[in-house]
Amino acid sequence: MNRDDVSRCPVCESSEVLDLLRIDQVPVYCNVLWPDKQQALAAACGEMALGFCTDCAHLFNTAFDQRLTDYTAAYDNSLHYSPRFNQYAEQLAASLVQRHALHGKRIVEIGCGKGDFLRMLSVTWGNRGFGFDRSFEPGRADTPTGDNIQYFQDFYNLEYARLCNPDFLCCRHVLEHIEEPLNFLRSLRGSLEGRTDVSFYCEVPNGLFTLKDLGIWDLIYEHCGYFSLNSLSRALSSSGFDVVAADESFGGQFIWVEARPADESSQRGTATRLTAEPVRQYADSFASQYRATVDAWRDRLSRFSEEGRRAVVWGAGSKGVTFLNIAGIDAGIDFVVDVNPHKQGRYIAGTGQQVVSPEALRGVGATDVIVMNPMYLDEVTAAVLAMGLDLQVVSVQ
DSSP: OOGGGTTSOTTTOOSOEEEEEEEEEEESOSSOOBSSHHHHHTOOEEEEEEEEETTTOOEEETTOOGGGOOOOTTOOOOOTTSHHHHHHHHHHHHHHHHHTTOSSOEEEEESOTTSHHHHHHHTTTTOEEEEEOTTOOTTOTTOOOOTTEEEESSOOOHHHHHHHOOSEEEEESOGGGOSOHHHHHHHHHHHTTTOOOOEEEEEEEBHHHHHHSOOGGGOOTTOOEEBOHHHHHHHHHHTTEEEEEEEEETTTTEEEEEEEEOOTTOOOOOOOOOOHHHHHHHHHHHHHHHHHHHHHHHHHHHHHHHTTOOEEEEOOSHHHHHHHHHHOTTSSOOEEEOSOTTTTTOBOTTTOOEEEOGGGGGGTTOOEEEESOGGGHHHHHHHHHHTTOOOEEEEOO
16 A cells, blocks of 8 residues: 555545554564564564544554565464364354365465364365465474365465366455455456356454454554454455355454355345444544553553562463553563463563463462453363462453
């Protein structure tokens, strides 16, 4: 996006954009951890200036600079080590297979991460999978492999589309990282070269969850856009797709659409569409509620320190890194727990806490565990109890 046009909505190109909130000096990468504390403290930072489009209800960072981001294998946002998330992903994969008759088909996943979801779509059901992601990690010990899965550490393009000849396209938690989503979606539609028999599943974080339910710890630099059901459907429709279904998922934290390439004779899909107005009410009060929530947690952590309590954060992903950076480096938290073994032993960007395994809770003197996602509260509580630890487990939200 041209830097002179930062207040133009990237979905509907409207200039009716409200300035909501500015957040200075956030890590450019929440999902890149560091080998030592010094490098973590020196991690690159960027600025967030949230704008809300009153036309299509899209939320985006008007200060985003694509030049600061370059995804590599060091980027790890995999959630598949959580049983709760893995259950969600497996149920989603089975549902997509059933709804789209994905048996013996050719499936392309754009933004496949480390390959876990592509395996779920491919191996069990006899499909041929093709995964594309600059952050894919060849040779990772637990990377899903098989003769029917092929990974490319690259961006998807027309040449790859011709090679793969997909029957089904999947793109989960990618579009929010793309500064100009319409260009991406139009290119994707063009890569199908006139085919209208290909189904497309797209899933992103729910911008309404951020505004309404104050999911503020997912406001990260990597996410240059936060879609509502309206803005996501509109982006697809404007790019040559018919949206045929749309809804929320994962406790309202995600939204998804299913679409098919449009042709001149097709009718527009009947997916649920929102106007911007119902979302606008939450946008208008967001800045004040954001500040109140941040202040409340800073006060709570200060009281912990005064009372001699030692809190740890559970979750070294986007929410945990954001929480620690917004709470401040002097928040009195020394460790972050994560079940992903590839994160353990590394350090949090911006604040420098070490990431440890759940078992390490036995030796760090913790009194309180702050769970960064309420969807995992039961899972974390059960893990703490199974270790025989008497800790106060609370959700950040």
